[in-house]
């Protein structure tokens with residue numbers, strides 16, 4: 243075969259990825275179960291580069307130079323397993339199979355092990371950036387053997403997004419499921435970012451009394467500062483959109499029930515298993531869930547809230563500045579939580595993930611790309627063993643400067659009855675970490691009282707139990 247890479251599964255992501263490889267000078271074998279899609283791709287985009295249309299798995303495999311590199315771009319779950327089962331018998335030792343979908347990292351670990359036993363490299367690669375990114379440069383998070391990255395890395399570096407300093411937004415994240423784990427957490431952070439932006443929007447609308455168009459302007463201004471990011475940028479675009487049919491703001495005609503495909507939920511499920519508090523991300527997932535409970539919301543509309551007090555024009559402008567502070571502080575906390583989860587996953591599965599590099603490859607191409615990520619890279623570069631992003635001096639200082647406004651915004655939201663679960667939960671996390679003493683001591687006392695679950699003391703080593711039902715003396719257990 244002559245093709246340096248093959249792509250099977252030519253839905254929009256697969257098709258755009260294949261075109262991206264071709265536009266970068268690689269010969270690309272393309273395959274799809276429905277062959278019409280393969281032919282359509284070559285017909286429509288054949289002039290962009292060198293494609294080899296393959297109509298059967300056998301033709302596809304034969305089209306690839308060896309050791310083969312093939313990218314599977316089908317739906318996560320069973321469809322991915324089915325394609326792997328179909329192709330594995332046709333492959334040889336040393337070939338590299340890439341799964342570019344949003345697979346669960348546990349599935350990736352299983353598939354990697356199965357294929358490794360047959361001498362085939364399996365690379366679970368998170369790819370972020372949507373359709374546009376797949377075509378013009380995504381952020382790529384590949385996990386798998388170091389050897390597979392040697393063969394694949396240079397090609398991925400070519401097709402990936404480039405950060406402002408020119409660095410390709412791809413790195414060998416770590417073995418087996420590491421890449422998909424990092425992509426999962428990326429999406430969890432994406433959910434939190436989106437929820438925080440949503441809360442900011444709602445406060446600006448309901449408390450400050452701004453119109454959607456005015457809020458779009460505010461976001462545009464924020465986008466020139468430290469919040470400079472893709473999600474803030476597109477938020478301004480979405481808020482400026484006017485519905486052609488009604489002349490109303492687009493946001494006012496969209497049903498307010500957020501959907502999800504599962505990666506945010508996985509981030510929280512895995513965090514619970516790892517014992518990592520990702521409260522901001524969890525609240526973002528729950529917020530989507532609440533929004534979708536139409537009947538429950540309908541049945542609750544009569545519940546009493548506070549009397550709203552809209553702000554005057556001067557107050558509104560000052561409030562908007564405070565919301566920017568709150569948004570930034572909460573964002574720092576939600577990234578802190580997400581990176582904690584990656585660190586915990588890396589530790590548990592022995593992945594040795596470089597957290598600074600993860601932040602670096604998110605600087606371009608992906609949905610959460612932001613100027614802010616440079617800062618995270620610097621924080622980890624300054625101190626690889628940083629126990630938490632909040633332990634970084636410059637982030638801590640920024641939060642210190644933002645905290646009064648952050649608290650004021652949270653207080654206003656609560657007093658006015660505007661739901662801000664992500665703003666308030668990230669603030670509670672911050673205060674929990676700061677607290678000299680937590681009521682966990684009382685929790686331990688209660689557990690010891692009703693279940694003799696024992697406790698430890700602040701002043702002596704050992705495990706203790708108080709004879710609550712007897713003379714209430716303490717015994718060492």
Ligand code: 6PG
Pocket residue numbers: 344369370371372429432501502503504505506608609
């Ligand atoms: C990306 C996105 C991408 C996809 C999400 C959307 O990084 O390019 O995260 O993976 O758009 O899966 O997720 P929900 O449908 O769950 O919002």
